[in-house]
Amino acid sequence: MAKNPLHTKLCDMLEIEFPIIAFTHCKDVVEAVVNAGGFAVLGEAMHTPDEIAADIKWIRNKVGNKPFGIDLVLPASVPPTGDLDELRKKIPQEQMDFWLDMKKRHNIPEPKGQIDLHQWGGLNKEIARSQLDVLLDEKVPVICSGLGNPAFILKDAHEKGIKVFGLVGKARQAKKEAEAGVDAIIAQGYDAAGHTGPVGTLSIVPECVAVAGDTPIIAAGGITHGKHLAASLCLGAVGVWTGTLWLASREGDNDMIIKDRLINSTADDTVYSDCISGFPMRVLDCTWTKEWRDDKAPKVLGAPYQMLLSSDYIQAANDHRREDLMTEAAGQGVRFIESMKPSRQIVLDMVEEALEVFENLTGMEAF
Amino acid sequence: MPKEPLPTTKGFDPEMAGKRAECDGGGHFGEKYIRREEFAGTLSGEYVDHGDPPWRWYLLKDLYQKPDHYAFDSVWCEKGNIYLVGE
Structure with a gap:
């Protein structure tokens, strides 16, 4: 043996x-x-x-x-210092307009509660x-x-x-x-x-x-x-x-919508993109990632500005359980x-x- | 979040001052993600220690490598994540 x-x-x-x-x-x-x-x-x-x-x-x-x-x-x-409100004011108008237009076209609602992802600087x-x-x-x-x-x-x-x-x-x-x-x-x-x-x-x-x-x-x-x-x-x-x-x-404890997506996804359904946080990260493809790789999309912002833009989207998607909008970090082995x-x-x-x-x-x- | 401020000591390390260094940096981002980001610049020699045992951070200035749109011209780097250039 x-x-x-x-x-x-x-x-x-x-x-x-x-x-x-x-x-x-x-x-x-x-x-x-x-x-x-x-x-x-x-x-x-x-x-x-x-x-x-x-x-x-x-x-x-x-x-x-x-x-x-x-x-x-x-x-x-x-970084030596950092203030969330000050940083939000620095988001360029072109990217802000793109987000507002996307919000309108996809009928993306306002988040219900606190924007969790705004806690990016909370640690x-x-x-x-x-x-x-x-x-x-x-x-x-x-x-x-x-x-x-x-x-x-x-x-x-x-x-x-x-x-x-x-x-x-x-x-x-x-x-x-x-x-x-x-x-x-x-x-x-x-x-x-x-x-x-x-x-x-x-x-x-x-x-x-x-x-x-x-x-x-x-x-x-x-x-x-x-x-x-x-x-x-x-x-x-x-x-x-x-x-x-x-x-x-x-x-x-993930939402059943996300569990179902994971079960039905393959490596091709994950994307390695910087459009959520400004840093490359792998997530399940979603409306947000598709929009930002469109030819008409503006340049993705660096961190932390891109995360400040995407956090409203992600929080609204989760709060309202919008299957067409929700995403989750997922690795390439998701097919199994x-x-x-x-x-x-x-x-x-x-x-x-x-x-x-x-x-x-x-x-x-x-x- | 901490109930009481952690003991913090500021100082200057002449042996580190002026050395070029890279930092494999990063930290927490969003609710449950981490981010990795790389810096390169010159150590000023300034440091700060947090807690006991001391958790030492050096100030890296005159950055010649930093993430796109990084809004500052310096960064605090944790000692264990600093790589001195040429050493």
């Missing part, structure tokens, strides 16, 4: 059964994945320290002593630091930094028995974080949902493996199937970081989300699919 190819260094490090990490903003998904033998990380970047502490308590009540992680967006750079280094202190106080098992280098907290975290993971989009970032002593590095490729780096998953994973020494690399970007898991392990990764995969799960499965089933299916790959490759039963 061959060695179980899915039992990796990550499984030993985290004492988990399968090297599958779910990144999610939904606590119910965390509970389901952790209790199914995987690992889950809750995104808490927009929550207050008190909310984060409450969420940690909730998760502990649901998963007992099993480990889980919390992800914060540690900023890597911040700064002081807030991130206070969030981080909660994670240290609570001794959360794993802290993930979704952007900036977490080197400065390593000593404190390790003294408290906390593991620290960093997410990178370039090999030089992986090298620097590995040298600093992070416990694992998530190498995120271009295939991923949201704002990604320009390097594809197939390239960035082995490049990070090559420069990170003994630090384990976790593959991210477009991973939604057991074949992706098997391929990632072949590239030298010790596991996978998955996000889009959970958006249409039974426990996931085929039904609204329970998260536990997603974990087990991915394991089975990956084992089948190894069995087909070796002609041997995996374990």
Whole structure:
């Protein structure tokens, strides 16, 4: 009998059964994945320290002593100043007129409530630091930094028995974080949902493996199937970081309209565009993205101006549940989300699919 | 959001002043997204530390690389995300 190819260094490090990490903003998904033998990380970047502490308590009540992680967006750079109202006044008339015309042509209503996306500047280094202190106080098992280098907290975290993971989009970032002593590095490729780096998953994973020494690399970007898991392990990764995969799960808290779109989408239905935030990001194609790539569209504005324009659209689409307008960040692997499965089933299916790959490759039963 | 202001210390690091550097920067954007953005310029040597252990940020000025429409001529960069040019 061959060695179980899915039992990796990550499984030993985290004492988990399968090297599958779910990144999610939904606590119910965390509970389901952790209790199914995987690992889950809750995104808490927009929550207050008190909310984060409450969420940690909730998760502990649901998963007992099993480990889980919390992800914060540690900023890597911040502008010297910034005022939202002042910035709104600087939006050029041409782009504002284009938006108002689009609003009229598509009968886009006003948002019902607060413009959530206007909180773009709602996080700064002081807030991130206070969030981080909660994670240290609570001794959360794993802290993930979704952007900036977490080197400065390593000593404190390790003294408290906390593991620290960093997410990178370039090999030089992986090298620097590995040298600093992070416990694992998530190498995120271009295939991923949201704002990604320009390097594809197939390239960035082995490049990070090559420069990170003994630090384990976790593959991210477009991973939604057991074949992706098997391929990632072949590239030298010790596991996978998955996000889009959970958006249409039974426990996931996304709107049913978005879940249905995800289930019926392929890679071609995602677009890599700067028209939402001013930075390139991957989302499901929608009225907004189609309008901005029209020949008659004005030039997309840089950040933060483009986000100030798009936030009214996105909030109105969500508030009024307009199927023709709604969008969501989604990775290129979206084609393999085929039904609204329970998260536990997603974990087990991915394991089975990956084992089948190894069995087909070796002609041997995996374990 | 923080209940009390974090301890903050400002200072000047002569060893960093005048060095050309790149910063793989970025931060939070919108409700649940991150953004990546790259800068290159000259370190002024000014720094600020937040909290304990100190989280150190250096001021990068005279930017010769920055995102389109970045409205400022300087940026604070976290120490761990700075790459000194030529070193």
